[in-house]
Amino acid sequence: MFADWPILSLTIWLPIIGGALVLASGDKSANATRWTALIISVLTFIASLPLYSSFDPATADMQFVERAPWITLFNIEYYLGIDGISMPLIILTTFITVFVIIAAWEVIQYKPASYLAAFLIMEGVMVGVFASLDAMLFYVFWEAMLIPMFLIIGVWGGPNRVYATIKFFLYTFFGSVFMLVALIYMYFQSGSFDILMFHNLKLGLSEQILIFIAFLLAFAVKVPMWPVHTWLPDAHVEAPTGGSVILAAIMLKIGGYGFLRFSLPISPDASHQLDWLIISLSLIAVVYIGFVALVQQDMKKLIAYSSIAHMGFVTLGFFIVFTITANPNAETGAMLGVQGGMVQMVSHGFISAALFLCVGVLYDRVHSREISAYGGVVNTMPIFGGFMVFFAMANAGLPGTSGFVGEFMVILASFRADFWYAFLAATTLIIGAAYTLWMVKRVVFGEVANDNVAALQDISSRELLILGSLALAVLMLGLWPGPLVEVMDASIANLLKHIAVSKL
Amino acid sequence: METFYLIIVLAPLLGAIVAGFWGAKIGRAGAHWVTSSGVGISALLSIYVLSGFVSGSRELFNGTVYTWMVSDGLNMEVGFLVDRLTAVMMTVVTFVSFCIHIYTIGYMAHDEENWPGGSLAGANSYQRFFSYISLFTFSMLMLVMSNNFLQLFFGWEAVGLVSYLLIGFWSVRPTAIFANLKAFLVNRVGDFGFLLGIAAIALYTNSLDYADVFARIPGLADTQIQIFGDTNWSLISVIGILLFIGAMGKSAQVPLHVWLPDSMEGPTPISALIHAATMVTAGVFMVARMSPIYEFSETALSFVLVIGATTAFFTGLIGIVQNDIKRVVAYSTLSQLGYMMVALGVSAYAAGIFHLMTHAFFKALLFLAAGSVIIGMHHDQDIRNMGGIRKYMPWTYWTSLIGSLALIGFPGFSGFFSKDAIIEAVHHSHIAGSGYAYAVVLIGVFITALYSFRMFFLVFHGEGPRDSHAKHHLKESPKVVTVPLVLLAIPSVGIGYLTMETMLFGDWFNNVLFVLPQHDTLAELGKGIHGPNSMIAHGFMGPALYLALAGLIVAWFIYTKKPDVAEMIKARLAPLYRALDKKYWFDEAYQFLFAGGSRGLGNALWSKGDRFIIDTVIINGSARTVGRIADWARTIQTGYLFHYAIAMILGLLLLLTWFVIA
Secondary structure (H helix, E strand, O other): OOOOOOHHHHHHHHHHHHHHHHHHHOOOOHHHHHHHHHHHHHHHHHHHOHHHHOOOOOOOOOEEEEEEEEEHHHOEEEEEEEOOOHHHHHHHHHHHHHHHHHHOOOOOOOOHHHHHHHHHHHHHHHHHHHHEOEHHHHHHHHHHOHHHHHHHHHHHOOOOHHHHHHHHHHHHHHHHHHHHHHHHHHHHHHOOOEHHHHHOOOOOHHHHHHHHHHHHHHHHHHOOOOOOOOHHHHHHHHOOHHHHHHHHHHHHHHHHHHHHHHHHHHOHHHHHHHHHHHHHHHHHHHHHHHHHHHOOOEHHHHHHHHHHHHHHHHHHHHHOHHHHHHOOOOOOOHHHHHHHHHHHHHHHHHHHHHHHHHHHHHHHHHOOOEHHHOOOHHHOOHHHHHHHHHHHHHHOOOOOOHHHHHHHHHHHHHHHHOHHHHHHHHOHHHHHHHHHHHHHHHHOOOOOOOHHHHOOOOOOHHHHHHHHHHHHHHHHHHHOOHHHHHHHHHHHHHHHHHHHOOOO | OHHHHHHHHHHHHHHHHHHHHOHHHHHHHHHHHHHHHHHHHHHHHHHHHHHHHHHOOOOOEEEEEEEEEEEOOEEEEEEEEEOHHHHHHHHHHHHHHHHHHHHHHHHOOOHHHHOOOOOHHHOOHHHHHHHHHHHHHHHHHHHHHEOEHHHHHHHHHHHHHHHHHHHOOOOOOHHHHHHHHHHHHHHHHHHHHHHHHHHHHHHHHOOOEHHHHHHHOHHHOOOEEEOOOOOEEEHHHHHHHHHHHHHHHHOOOOOOOOHHHHHHHOOHHHHHHHHHHOHHHHHHHHHHHOHHHHOOOHHHHHHHHHHHHHHHHHHHHHHHHOOEHHHHHHHHHHHHHHHHHHHHHOOOHHHHHHHHHHHHHHHHHHHHHHHHHHHHOOOOOEHHHOOOHHHOOHHHHHHHHHHHHHHHOOOOOHHHHHHHHHHHHHHHOOOOOHHHHHHHHHHHHHHHHHHHHHHHHHHHOOOOOOOHHHHHHOOOOOHHHHHHHHHHHHHHHHHHHHHHHHHHHOOOOOOOOOOOHHHOHHHHHHOOOOOHHHHHHHHOOOHHHHHHHHHHHHHHHHHHHOHHHHHHHHHHOHHHHHHHHOHHHHHHHHHHHHHHHHHHHHHHHHHHHHHHHHHHHHHHHHHHHHHHHHHHHHHHOOOOHHHHHHHHHHHHHHHHHHHHHO
16 A cells, blocks of 8 residues: 555655754754654654565565656656665664664753754665665765764764764775766766666676776775774774664665675676675674674774674675585575575664663763773663673574574575685684673673772663663564565565676 | 473473563562473473373374574474474473472572672572573473474574573672683584584585485485595585584583583582583483484594593593582583483484483482582582581482482492493494493493592581581571472482383384494393393493492592592692693683683784774875875975976976977
8 A cells, every 4th residue: 555655755855854853943942852853763663664564575676666857967866666675774774763862862962953863864864875776866875874974973972083083984985986986887888877777787897897896895895894894993982872873783784785786786797706805805804803803992892893793794695695506516595695694784783783772871871981991780780781691692693683593594505605604604603702792791790890880770761662672673583584584585586586697 | 282382382481581570570489489380381291291102192293383484495493393302301301490490499598698788680689590490491492392403503502591691690700700601602612513514404405304304314425525625524424523513512522521610600400400400411412313314424423422432531530539519510410421422422322312311310419419518518519628417418418329329320220221221332332432432431430439429428428517617507408409309319219220121222212213223232232131120130240330339439438438548649649630630721721722812813913903904004004195195295386486387397398399209
């Protein structure tokens, strides 16, 4: 019944216009502003639900399509639509934003209206990135994303925020410039910015390789992949809690999404040629970054490095498809890797958000992110301690939580590609548990370390609502990932069919 | 039928949820009632299931509960397989768990004393403890009742989680939270291999369902794969060894055994339930369940055999020099787990499971008795401070005696049948490593008797406790503690005598455990044995029995008659004593290599790789280079008109020259 409604536009523009209104209302009555922002984010979430409930999982075609000319001179269109790859990420975005708004409630006292507005606008823009089927529209949303995040870190960030914002901005901007060149090149080849047309555009190998590298620069920075990851820990450390949550839960996913929407289908032969590069970088992310995470003293840095390692599974899952298809022993399994990567993205959205919110809970009380500033937190905050242990276990990939599902699928799939891929990927079982649980040991367990910890108050009902909802999501996805995998089936099968055919 | 099995699994889970989330509301009594009834229901229904199999009225059940996901034709489901092996495991798990629920009511009654004042984590710790042990029962049931590898792994990790939570239950103790992290990580090393094994199975059989996988294994018996370069490896051996690495973690086999002694930091009831009777035997269960895989690889079987034998012998030796009452029992558990693995290695799966069952009863009994002593001694666990406790704690004394006799394999006691079956099966085996295994399991019998009765005499006999204060307060533990001891003592005596004929040599495990005829050591052994009495008679003809008695007598002589002999031997064999006292330096080596090594590697990668090469050189370096070029470029732009004019003229001249020459 919703198939003909402009739901995507609604999900994009409702928060953007709402955000503008919140911004205009100013800080005169902070509480009214907060409620307005919350209502807008909840409405947006509700508005996005038909994308799931009315989604037809049987087809790989784009659904909820909206198409109108925009800049006719260059044949640029306002062209929206989703498939099983983008839909879960949009719902993740609208879901997480609600909690970011709630998390800011009493915490952000400095210019709350601007803060909330930035997140609402950010939400709309991110949905726009996932829903765009016109490359130029995509690019506009893609770059627009930088501005709210730049402001969020720059205005509400920590002491070293200027360095972090500049680093963040330059890194991501550096990557996306090359993408723009690639998009324009393809426009000249095809005469349009229609992404689906790009998919079927005939390209030679050297063209494909250049395009692939241009996209890689953009997406690798976003994911982020080793060695272009060093902006992330800095950005996380300086960002306010909400900024970290959006950054980890959604913005990183845009890089992974880009590989599926652009790199693989547009340059399948180059992807095949260069898959060793992505696989190597992914495995480096899992192992190398895992060890780096182990020695972090700052909780946010630790979780940031953990994010990079977990995103390594995403790119690994996406790019082992060629090796699996080439393996005579593996009848199937390429799809397992890609679906595993997708599930990992959604799951990491929940878990990293929850972990950053947990750190936020502690930071709001003690104003330190150093692990050594804590110890024995469970003695004064037993409920919080329970949540922290739960999310840590999810981060360590415990079965029954969502963290397990994606890793399990990708490890199973990578074994089909090569024993050593699986071997290296599976080391996360040990390293991931080591860095996460060692942090928990030092922060949550033990005797009360100091007066700050002794004075802690357990989480409020507002914090309980946030952490409880995320815990529920993590548990549900862990116990029954079937429905999520099902909606992606047709789209991913279609993608794999597409990339199996050489463009040469 | 499915609903029926679901009740068995979900009743403990429900108890755990209620006690965990509403512990403060329902209070202590509410928590122990709701969890104990949940587990009690499971226990009763499990016994009903088992009796159904005994009478022959129950059929094997293999069904799906729900589909977890389907990806790429790979069906991942949650489902139950209930056959005779499962029924035995379910009964053992729920029965022991039920006894431990009851016991915990007494043992944890004063838990608030274990927490610092004002700690909110200690506020409802009693309820939380019950919630955890019920959650454990649920997880363990999921593990043993699974019909596929996914759920097996789920249960496998879930019991690990609960073990982690319970070892670190007293989270204010630094030793406890060190031990639980260690336990989890060492287990994860095992799980690492286990998961790769599952991945290999998924690749070559394209299924995770036991029945499907087992059906395809014989067809893969000759498949070779390449892992290192071009060397060929038998696929089944690789799968078998990878899966067994998981079992080595969970069942604490050398060299992944280091976590189990430290796990004694947890409260005693869970040492009995998780770290003696049930969870640690999951590896044994798993290998037995996978017998259709292991039978096709003698390499994997030999691997199991040698690891098991090594564990049985070397950890038993350590048991002799321990002075903490729980650690003695812990090393004894390690050693006995080694015996079970030895049984599996010689394809005597039935004997392994049989020993698992008898061991669950008598080892849980020994742990609970040790706990009872610990209550009496006001949480002093050093056996050198004890002595003469027999007079004060008669119930604990007699049940401990039963447990110890069962452990050393005294004729007629349950442990006799299971251990003798293992030793004789090894004797009949011809696979690589069986000679070594036979030698060490025999010497192991002597060692077992020695450490068991060393502890027994030191604790219960001789002069009373040194500390007169402790002596004054010594009294028998309350009924909730002694009743479970009696409940466990009964099967420790009789279960072997009653069931050995069916389980070891009968048709109980037909179509459940798969044994190739050329590996069937038990059938060979069974030719000479007709009933339990015949087995006892047979025992008198072998060396094991005499070795056990010798160990008992040596312990009696040294620890009740001539205590200075122990000191003399210690002085004579100082280097050996040191090696045992230091547990062969495993902990130190691991601490240095793995804990220190990974921190060092992490620091190096971070400070050299991330911060120096990437950030300082590449990122900030290129920023500086841009800055330097800009600085230089700025110097050209002097602002003087004549500079620009000269530059223009020079440029023009150059251009002109170029045009002319070209």
